[in-house]
Amino acid sequence: MLKIFICLFVVSEVFSSNFTCFNGGSIDASKICDGLGNCSDLSDERAELCASIICKADEFKCYYGACINRENFCNNISDCIDGSDEFNCGKSNTSCDPGEFRCSSSNHCIDSSLICNQIRDCPAGEDEAQICQPQSCHDKTFHCGYGRCIDRESVCDNFNDCINGDDESDLLCKTLSCFNADCTFPTCPPIKSTRLNVKCFHKNIQVDCDKNIQPETEAKYSCREFYQPESEFHMFNDKAICQQDGRWSTEILKCEPKCGYLKESIPLIVHGFSTEITFPWHATLFIKRGNEFMFACGATLITELVVLSAAHCFAHVNESEVKIAIGARHSNFTESLNKDSAKYFDAQRIIRHPLYLDVLGNYGSDIALVELNETVTLNYEIHPACIDWELDDITSHLTRNQLGTIVGMGVTENDTNSEVIRMTLLPIVANEDCIKLQPRDFQKFVTFTTFCAGWGNGTSLCNGDSGGGLMFLSRDLKTWKVQGIVSLSPRRQSTFFCDPYKFTVFTKVGLYVKWIKFILNNIHNTHTEPLEVVEYEPIL
CATH class of the missing domain: 2.10.70 (Complement Module; domain 1)
Structure with missing residues (x-):
C-alpha cells in the first residue's frame, strides 16, 4: 500500500499551507519540489514527493521530479538537487548531448531511447530507477513513453520536456501542425483483452x-x-x-x-482419502493411448490459459494426444465426461523447460507449461492457484515438517488408479534426510532444483500423481500457492509401482518463476492478440 499512501501524502502536502520536514522543521508548502532543498534534510525534494508533479510549460522538470524555471537550464549552475538541469548541455566531462541520458554514477552518456527498457545500461541502474515510475496522465497532459507526464502546452515547443524527447518527435509535431484532408494521423493500438x-x-x-x-x-x-x-x-x-x-x-x-482461494477449509487428515472439497485449480491430464484417452497425470491451473505440470508427463506425446480436464473427479475419461461437471480443453502447445533432459539429466527441471486451446471461464468453482512470484513464502513453506496439501487420482494401495479424486497432506523432508533414506541409485534425483516430502509410513504419492501441485497456505492465510510439482518417487523392487514407504521428489516451482513469467508474458498480451512464443532462453 506504500504507493497509495504516497499519493495521498502528496495531495495533502501540496494543498496545505506548510510542509513538515522529516527532521521536524517546517517550510512554506509552495517551496516543496522547487529544486532548492529548503529543508535542511532535503526531505522537500524527495523523488517520492516530486515525481508526480506536472511542471508548467515554462519550467524544466528535474529527473527526480522538481520544477525549476526553464531559463535556468544549462546555466552552469545546478538548480536541481540532482544536477539534472546541467546534464544535457553538450558533450563534456559532466554533460551529454541532447537526445542522450547521463549516467550520474559514471559520467558517461547513453542514448535516451534506452531509458526505462528494463535493461540496466548505466552501471548503477539509474536509467531504470526513479525516472521510470509510471504515472496516470490526465487529459491536459502528455504521456512520455517512459512513464512521466508533462503539461500538454509543452509539446512541440522545441524543448525536450520528456527526457527521451518524445514530446518533440517529428511524427508528433507534424501531426499537430497538419490541418488538411491529406494528413495521416498515427493511431493507438487496439485494446484486446479477455480480462x-x-x-x-x-x-x-x-x-x-x-x-x-x-x-x-x-x-x-x-x-x-x-x-x-x-x-x-x-x-x-x-x-x-x-x-x-x-x-x-x-x-x-x-x-x-484472482487466485488461490477456497470456499471450504481443509481438515488436517494424514492418510489419503476421497474428498468432496473442490480444488478449483486442480487439472487432470488424459493422454491418448490407442483409440482411448487414459488418465495420465495431474496439473495445476495457473492462469485462464495455462496449466503447470511435470515435463516427464509428456514424454513421446504431442499436443493432439492430450486432453486437459479442470474439475474432473473421476480417473476414467468416459465416466468423467458423463458424471463430472468438468471443463475439457485441448493442448494448444506443450512447453517443456529448455534444461529438461529426461532420464539423461536425472529428471532435472521436470517442469512444463501447457497452453490451452481456449480461455477458461473463471468462477468460484474454477480458478487458478497462486504462484509465489516474489518468493515471499518459499522459505517458510519448504521448511522441515511443514505440511503441504495435494490432490490426485494416482495408484492406490491396490496398485490401481483411484477411481475418484483423493487428497492428502505431506510434510516437507530436509534434503539431507531424504538422501539418507532413499535408495542409493535414487539419491542423484535429489538436487537443488527439487525437494522431498512424505511420511515414509505407507501414505504417499504414486504413479499417476505426477504433475500435481503441492499447495501451501500463504503467510496471510488467505490464498494457496503452488510450491512443488510431483516429479519422482522410488519404485518397489521388481515392479513399476512406487514404494509408498519412501519419499516423493518434487520440482521446486520457486526456482522457475522467471521462466514461467517469461512464457506467460508471451501467451498473455493485454493489448493485442497473444504473441507467437519465441525461443526460450534457459533461465530458471
Whole structure:
C-alpha cells in the first residue's frame, strides 16, 4: 500500500499551507519540489514527493521530479538537487548531448531511447530507477513513453520536456501542425483483452476498442469479475486517452486472475482419502493411448490459459494426444465426461523447460507449461492457484515438517488408479534426510532444483500423481500457492509401482518463476492478440 499512501501524502502536502520536514522543521508548502532543498534534510525534494508533479510549460522538470524555471537550464549552475538541469548541455566531462541520458554514477552518456527498457545500461541502474515510475496522465497532459507526464502546452515547443524527447518527435509535431484532408494521423493500438471490461469513446460517440484507435479517443475500463488489478499502480487506473503521437496517455490497465482461494477449509487428515472439497485449480491430464484417452497425470491451473505440470508427463506425446480436464473427479475419461461437471480443453502447445533432459539429466527441471486451446471461464468453482512470484513464502513453506496439501487420482494401495479424486497432506523432508533414506541409485534425483516430502509410513504419492501441485497456505492465510510439482518417487523392487514407504521428489516451482513469467508474458498480451512464443532462453 506504500504507493497509495504516497499519493495521498502528496495531495495533502501540496494543498496545505506548510510542509513538515522529516527532521521536524517546517517550510512554506509552495517551496516543496522547487529544486532548492529548503529543508535542511532535503526531505522537500524527495523523488517520492516530486515525481508526480506536472511542471508548467515554462519550467524544466528535474529527473527526480522538481520544477525549476526553464531559463535556468544549462546555466552552469545546478538548480536541481540532482544536477539534472546541467546534464544535457553538450558533450563534456559532466554533460551529454541532447537526445542522450547521463549516467550520474559514471559520467558517461547513453542514448535516451534506452531509458526505462528494463535493461540496466548505466552501471548503477539509474536509467531504470526513479525516472521510470509510471504515472496516470490526465487529459491536459502528455504521456512520455517512459512513464512521466508533462503539461500538454509543452509539446512541440522545441524543448525536450520528456527526457527521451518524445514530446518533440517529428511524427508528433507534424501531426499537430497538419490541418488538411491529406494528413495521416498515427493511431493507438487496439485494446484486446479477455480480462477487461472496456468501452471507447471518440468525441462522445462509442467506437470499437479492438481496432486501431483515433487520437482523442477515451478508453474506460475495469477488471472483469474474478480478476483484479495486477499491481498497486493499476488500483485506480480506470481510463486512458489516445494521444496525437499514437500512444495511450497511461499504460492500459493490467488485470490478473484472482487466485488461490477456497470456499471450504481443509481438515488436517494424514492418510489419503476421497474428498468432496473442490480444488478449483486442480487439472487432470488424459493422454491418448490407442483409440482411448487414459488418465495420465495431474496439473495445476495457473492462469485462464495455462496449466503447470511435470515435463516427464509428456514424454513421446504431442499436443493432439492430450486432453486437459479442470474439475474432473473421476480417473476414467468416459465416466468423467458423463458424471463430472468438468471443463475439457485441448493442448494448444506443450512447453517443456529448455534444461529438461529426461532420464539423461536425472529428471532435472521436470517442469512444463501447457497452453490451452481456449480461455477458461473463471468462477468460484474454477480458478487458478497462486504462484509465489516474489518468493515471499518459499522459505517458510519448504521448511522441515511443514505440511503441504495435494490432490490426485494416482495408484492406490491396490496398485490401481483411484477411481475418484483423493487428497492428502505431506510434510516437507530436509534434503539431507531424504538422501539418507532413499535408495542409493535414487539419491542423484535429489538436487537443488527439487525437494522431498512424505511420511515414509505407507501414505504417499504414486504413479499417476505426477504433475500435481503441492499447495501451501500463504503467510496471510488467505490464498494457496503452488510450491512443488510431483516429479519422482522410488519404485518397489521388481515392479513399476512406487514404494509408498519412501519419499516423493518434487520440482521446486520457486526456482522457475522467471521462466514461467517469461512464457506467460508471451501467451498473455493485454493489448493485442497473444504473441507467437519465441525461443526460450534457459533461465530458471
